[in-house]
Amino acid sequence: MSLRLTAFRCLLFLPVIVVLTVHTASVRANYVETAEGKAFINDLVSSHAFDRETLEQWLATATQQPSILEAISRPAEKRLTWYEYRNIFIKPSRINSGRAFLREYADTFARAEQAFGVSRYIVAAIIGVETQYGQYAGRYRVIDALSTLAFDYPPRSRFFRKQLSEYFLMVREQDLDPTVLMGSYAGAMGYGQFIPSSYRHYAVDFDDDGHADIIENPVDAIGSVANYFARHGWQSGAPIAEQIDSAGLDPGLYTEGLKPTLTLGDYRNAGIEPKADLDDTSPARLIKLEAERGHQDWLTYPNFYVITRYNHSHLYAMAVLELSRALAEEGAAVGGQS
Secondary structure, X not given: XXXXXXXXXXXXXXXOOOOOOOOXXXXXXXXXXXXHHHHHHHHXXXXXXXXXXXXXXXXXXXXXXXXXXXXXXXXXXXXXXXXXXHHHHOOHHHHHHHHHHHHHOXXXXXXXXXXXXXXXXXXXXXXXXXXXXXXXXXXXEHHHHHHHHHHHOHHHHHHHHHHHHHHHHHHHHHOOOOOOOEEOOOOOEOOOOEOHHHHHHHOOOOOOOOOOOOOOOHHHHHHHHHHHHHHOOOOOOOOOEEEEOOOOOOHHHOOOOOOOOEEHHHHHHOOOOOOOOOOOOOEEEEEEEEOOOOEEEEEEOHHHHHHHHHOOOHHHHHHHHHHHHHHHOOHHHHOOOO
């Protein structure tokens, strides 16, 4: 079923990574009449040659969603411990569905591995964490989500106005109706939950039908997620992370921020003996995760950092890693690299 100028089916569930919120009434915001809305339209008309009347018609349909403002203020990645977060994703049902997804699209995953050098299990795990393999792709209209955050969420209004601009550019390029597409509370879409800028920059037409459709086409979605990882520096066959015994280590070895600021040599000099076949100059980062009993220490490598480029959270990256490993246990049945 094509999305081009047709109504997109309504999805009944939030993506599992979305924070559950108390539902409050939506409000027709009439952003077209606000000073910010007028400036936004003026900019798109002048910089991208949009038809003003068309933009006004689109934006006039946007409805403010207070539940979106609640959700973005309390993301799961910031309020849950690792074992609570892990329990959302590492379940038999999600693993079994992922193995079935890998079998169904085995040829596509093989092509993606060859074309982009990214493990099929990582790609499948991303789609599994984001939408449970396309089952729960979002329950908000994208135009509502992006408009609410662009005009009613000051902490990140600049970012989301940019995404709203990218969204309108995207639907023009893809010949889609912007008033019907559904997604997450942050305006992410499709199997892999790409925000509009990612859709425009990383979505690929992997089945050569003339359209890069990551919303309804799993073949394009698989290729697009693999392309995203390749473009962000994924190293084929390189290690991702390993659990270590770090008893008695200097607390200063646990660095702030997601990007590694120390090297594997620094950790070796501190007494850690990693199994990773990387030289001392390789970036690395030690993280501590709160388990159900006690804690776990993991030494993470550049490929782990690439996963955090998809979602800026080490909890998210660990969930993807663990799910990918669970999916790979059936590797003999589907082939490919782990």
